[in-house]
Amino acid sequence: MENDLKIIKLKNVKVAFANLEDDNPMGKSIMVIVDDPVVESKIKTWVSQNKIGKSNENPGVVNFNEYDGQKRFKFKFTDRTKVVDMAGKDALEGLDRGAVISLVAKTYEYYHKQFGSGVSQSLKTVVVMKPATNEESAMTTEYLDELKEESLQDKDEDEDKDKPETNPDDDLDEIDMSDIPF
Numbered sequence: 001m002e003n004d005l006k007i008i009k010l011k012n013v014k015v016a017f018a019n020l021e022d023d024n025p026m027g028k029s030i031m032v033i034v035d036d037p038v039v040e041s042k043i044k045t046w047v048s049q050n051k052i053g054k055s056n057e058n059p060g061v062v063n064f065n066e067y068d069g070q071k072r073f074k075f076k077f078t079d080r081t082k083v084v085d086m087a088g089k090d091a092l093e094g095l096d097r098g099a100v101i102s103l104v105a106k107t108y109e110y111y112h113k114q115f116g117s118g119v120s121q122s123l124k125t126v127v128v129m130k131p132a133t134n135e136e137s138a139m140t141t142e143y144l145d146e147l148k149e150e151s152l153q154d155k156d157e158d159e160d161k162d163k164p165e166t167n168p169d170d171d172l173d174e175i176d177m178s179d180i181p182f
Helices: 037-050 135-162 168-174
Strands: 007-019 029-033 065-067 070-076 082-085 100-112 116-130
Touching: 007 037, 007 070, 007 116, 029 100, 070 116
Parallel strands: 082 116
Antiparallel strands: 007 029, 007 100, 029 070, 065 070, 100 116
C-alpha cells in the first residue's frame, strides 16, 4: 500500500475544521492544518502525480486554503470513511477542530455528465490520535468545578457560623472550687 501512488498517508496532523453534516452542499470534509513542510511536500506530490482536479481546470495543482496565516488542505469524507481511535473503536465524536489525526486517503477517477470528469480524492481511514476538546464543554466543566469549590467554602463558613462561640473563661464556671486541693 505504501508504494501505491493513489494513496497518501499523513500522521499526526491537526484538524482545522470537520464538516460531517449531510446537509452541506459542498459535501462532508475534513480540513487539516498544513504547518509541516514534509506534510506540505507529500500533499503537493500526491496531487501532482495523480492530477487531482477537474480535467478542464488545471489538474495536478494543489489548492491550499489559507486562513489566519495557516495553510489548510481539504480531504473529502464519505459514508464509508472509517473513523477510529487507537483501540479501533468508533471515534467520530472526537473528530473536530483541534483533534490530532492520522489518515489514509485515496484518489479515484470520475466521469459525470453534469459535473464533468477528473480525479478526486476521499478519506478511507482516520485514526483519532488525540480527540478534539470541545471548548464549550471544557469551559462548562471548569465553571462547574469552580462553583462546587465555592459552594463547599460557603458551606464550611455557614457551619462555622452555626457553632456556638466558646470562651475559655466559660469553663471556669463549671469548676467546683472545693475540688481544688490547696
